[in-house]
Amino acid sequence: MPPEAVSRPKPKMPHAQNNFTDLPKPVVPKTENRKLLRGQKAIVTGASSGIGRSIALALGHAGADVCINYVAGEDKAQAMVDELRGHGHTAFAYRADVSNEDDVAKMFQSVRDEFGTVDILINNAGLQQDAPIDQMTLAQWNKVISVNLTGQFLCSREAIREFKRRGVRPEISCCAGKIICISSVHEVIPWAGHVNYAASKGGVMLMMKSMAQEVAPFRIRVNSIAPGAIRTPINMQAWDTPEHYNELLKLIPYKRIGEPEE
Numbered sequence: 001m002p003p004e005a006v007s008r009p010k011p012k013m014p015h016a017q018n019n020f021t022d023l024p025k026p027v028v029p030k031t032e033n034r035k036l037l038r039g040q041k042a043i044v045t046g047a048s049s050g051i052g053r054s055i056a057l058a059l060g061h062a063g064a065d066v067c068i069n070y071v072a073g074e075d076k077a078q079a080m081v082d083e084l085r086g087h088g089h090t091a092f093a094y095r096a097d098v099s100n101e102d103d104v105a106k107m108f109q110s111v112r113d114e115f116g117t118v119d120i121l122i123n124n125a126g127l128q129q130d131a132p133i134d135q136m137t138l139a140q141w142n143k144v145i146s147v148n149l150t151g152q153f154l155c156s157r158e159a160i161r162e163f164k165r166r167g168v169r170p171e172i173s174c175c176a177g178k179i180i181c182i183s184s185v186h187e188v189i190p191w192a193g194h195v196n197y198a199a200s201k202g203g204v205m206l207m208m209k210s211m212a213q214e215v216a217p218f219r220i221r222v223n224s225i226a227p228g229a230i231r232t233p234i235n236m237q238a239w240d241t242p243e244h245y246n247e248l249l250k251l252i253p254y255k256r257i258g259e260p261e262e
Helices: 050-061 074-086 101-115 138-166 195-218 233-238 242-249
Strands: 041-044 065-070 091-095 120-123 177-182 220-225
Touching: 041 050, 041 101, 050 065, 050 074, 050 120, 050 177, 065 074, 065 101, 074 091, 091 101, 101 138, 120 138, 138 177, 138 195, 138 220, 177 195, 195 220
Parallel strands: 041 065, 041 120, 065 091, 120 177, 177 220
Antiparallel strands: none
């Protein structure tokens, strides 16, 4: 956590059972807060909570100007803006549904109006609507695909258009722009009962790779991150009791799950 970040008490998490109690406690290193992204302009979708929140705050503390996208949680998004501004960083919040083409276009225009351009896109917005496959409705399927996959396509398309229009700014970065798609381990690991979610993340994986291959000659970087278990509300059922948490740790050699900065 950057030195100037505000510390918050974390919600209690169930502890592992005795077979893990003699392991050394994970320690997060304290590193110098360097402004490596000073002058760069970033959009983080789905940034009002969970992984998106942590990414947005980290970008801000690294010197980037940040647009905090949200579709719900306006109070949380504004609190993030206030926190970043309180530490001397530049940020604003923008409500947009990433699955809506017009919303995405307006968001990018708003960022250009506010910051002048876009250098970094973090495709983070995502959701789950779980059901057994024989009970899953078309609405549940379409909603997850439209936000988790189509939303990343729409935002990436707008970002690439802006990167190509502007080109490389050597004083800012050696590349014209960066896109990071937040995926999931379920892009490769099947997940019974969550077919729509796994399909969306599998799509993100090949979308990212295909985009990266296409736009690399324009000095545009496209990568993805496929997190495992992170303690966020979207997967609370995996860690909400000691029993669930202990079962989860059986799959994780490091014997801890990810901790977003909340």
